[in-house]
Every structure is written in C-alpha cells, then in structure tokens.
C-alpha cells in the first residue's frame with residue numbers, strides 16, 4: 362500500500378485530501394465521518410465577522426447548504442443558528458475534543474483588532490493551523506489595488522505575529538498579478554496558500570425580481586484554474602500550496618500533486634457524493650501510485666510543475682495562441 366502521507370505547513374497529514382471549509386463542518390458527526398474516511402485534515406467553516414455584525418443571515422443560510430445532507434448519521438451538536446464568535450469558538454473547542462486529526466480554523470474578519478482577537482481564540486480552542494479567508498468585494502472605485510493589497514498583507518503579518526500555529530491564506534484568483542501577491546503574502550508570513558477561494562455569487566430571479574444568494578457546487582472543469590497557478594507557483598515561492606476548487610476525484614488530487622500541491626481541499630465533491638467519498642479518493646490515489654510504482658507522494662509531487670517540465674510555456678498564454686493557430 363503506497364504511503365499517502367504529506368506535510369502541509371509543517372503538519373503531517375495522513376492523506377493530501379483535506380475537507381475544505383464548508384457546511385459539512387457544522388455537524389460533528391460529519392467531522393468524525395471525515396476522520397474515519399481518511400481525510401488528512403479538515404477546515405472548520407469560517408467565522409465571518411461580517412455575518413456577525415451585519416446579521417446577514419441570508420449568507421449563513423447560503424453557506425449552510427448541505428449540512429443536513431447526511432441526516433441519517435449519528436447525533437450532532439445542535440446547529441447554532443446565527444451564533445456569535447463566542448459560540449463559534451466554543452463549538453471549535455468541542456469539536457477538537459471529538460476528533461484527533463488536524464483541524465484548521467478559518468477566519469474572515471473586517472478589522473485588524475478582530476482578526477487578531479479571533480485568530481488567538483481559534484488557536485486557544487485547539488486549531489492546529491489557521492486559514493485566513495481574505496474574501497471581500499471591493500466596490501469603492503477610488504480605492505487602488507495597492508491600498509487593498511496592503512490592507513490584506515497587514516492582516517497576514519499582524520495575525521502571524523500574534524499566533525504560534527501555522528497560517529495559510531485562502532486567496533482569490535482575481536489579482537492583476539497573482540504571482541506577485543502570492544509572493545508578498547509569503548513575505549508577510551503566510552506558511553501556506555490555498556488556491557483558490559470560490560465565491561458566493563448573487564443571481565437575480567426574474568420571476569420574483571429579487572436577488573438570490575445561492576451556493577452552487579463546483580464542477581471538475583473548474584480545477585484548471587488552481588492547477589495552472591499551483592504549477593506556476595510551486596517551486597517559485599517559499600510556502601506550501603493547497604489546491605482548492607473542482608477537486609472531485611482521486612485522479613484530480615493526483616493532477617494537483619503532480620502540479621506541485623502538498624494538499625488539496627475539497628467540499629463540493631463531498632456534499633454531492635457523501636463524506637465517504639474521501640475513502641474512494643484515497644483509494645484512487647493509492648491505485649494510481651501503485652500502477653506507476655510510486656511508494657510516496659514525494660516521489661512524484663511537482664513533477665509537472667512549471668519549473669520542472671520541458672515546456673514551461675504550456676502554463677502560459679503563448680500556448681493558447683499556438684492552439685488557436687493550429688486549429689486554422
């Protein structure tokens with residue numbers, strides 16, 4: 362049996378498959394099931410300061426999608442409706458006692474003081490690492506990219522200087538220079554980068570002429586974006602990379618590892634197929650490794666990263682032009 366072990370931000374994971382922050386972690390029986398199915402770690406759903414302050418319960422509802430999907434499974438801690446930070450932290454503490462695999466606390470705050478405060482509390486609650494979710498929709502046309510990026514970098518540096526556990530940053534793909542921001546995030550202290558966050562996009566229902574905030578599941582096609590950036594950044598920046606979005610099968614995990622990821626995060630595939638899908642993904646990775654004669658992940662990780670392939674331009678735009686011309 363090949364060894365699926367990997368090290369992400371200094372934490373040993375028995376599998377590269379990590380459960381991404383999602384409604385699944387709103388029930389402790391789901392978290393236990395993920396541990397039993399062989400997940401390497403789990404990211405607990407985010408503590409959103411915006412949600413707490415502005416009482417955007419619509420957001421809470423959208424992010425809760427699927428949490429009751431596996432209702433037949435065991436008892437669970439009562440769902441905390443519209444809870445505040447204290448309840449979230451208490452819930453993390455209880456969850457910590459219920460499982461042994463690494464737990465990553467996720468945070469999306471708005472003021473620097475709160476980022477520090479909640480980050481410390483998540484650390485004290487027993488999280489093995491933190492994931493900073495930098496998501497915000499910048500709507501002020503007078504604000505420059507530089508100002509916005511500086512604010513994010515200050516958050517990373519400040520949080521990092523106030524906790525001892527490793528800190529990952531879940532990035533958006535929408536930077537003018539992704540590689541540059543990734544590099545700056547690492548310089549600010551990020552130990553790991555999660556590529557990428559997938560956003561809650563509003564839609565308009567023409568029938569009721571109203572705005573709907575719905576969460577849809579990803580498709581495997583969407584993993585191309587993180588795959589490209591994992592391949593480009595791997596070996597270029599001094600941080601561990603986790604690929605997220607569109608990772609649905611063991612083969613998808615293998616692709617991201619070949620690109621250079623140390624781990625992957627998956628949410629939609631588990632909400633669609635059930636938590637035991639983690640065991641299937643692990644089996645598919647092991648079977649693939651067996652067929653190729655690989656005994657550990659490090660035997661092949663990064664083999665197809667941009668810095669190691671014979672045609673590095675495959676990951677750049679030039680190839681797209683070539684492809685179009687060849688179709689004439």
Ligand SMILES: Cc1cc2nc3c(=O)[nH]c(=O)nc-3n(C[C@H](O)[C@H](O)[C@H](O)COP(=O)(O)O)c2cc1C
Pocket residue numbers: 381382383384405406407408423424425426427467494531557558559576577578579580605606607608626627628629630632
């Ligand atoms: C129902 C649901 C709830 C989510 N809640 C959170 C969250 O609390 N914090 C967060 O950073 N991401 C959250 N996400 C995003 C996932 O962590 C992940 O980034 C995204 O779903 C892309 O991965 P996937 O293609 O495997 O689904 C949520 C996703 C879903 C589907």
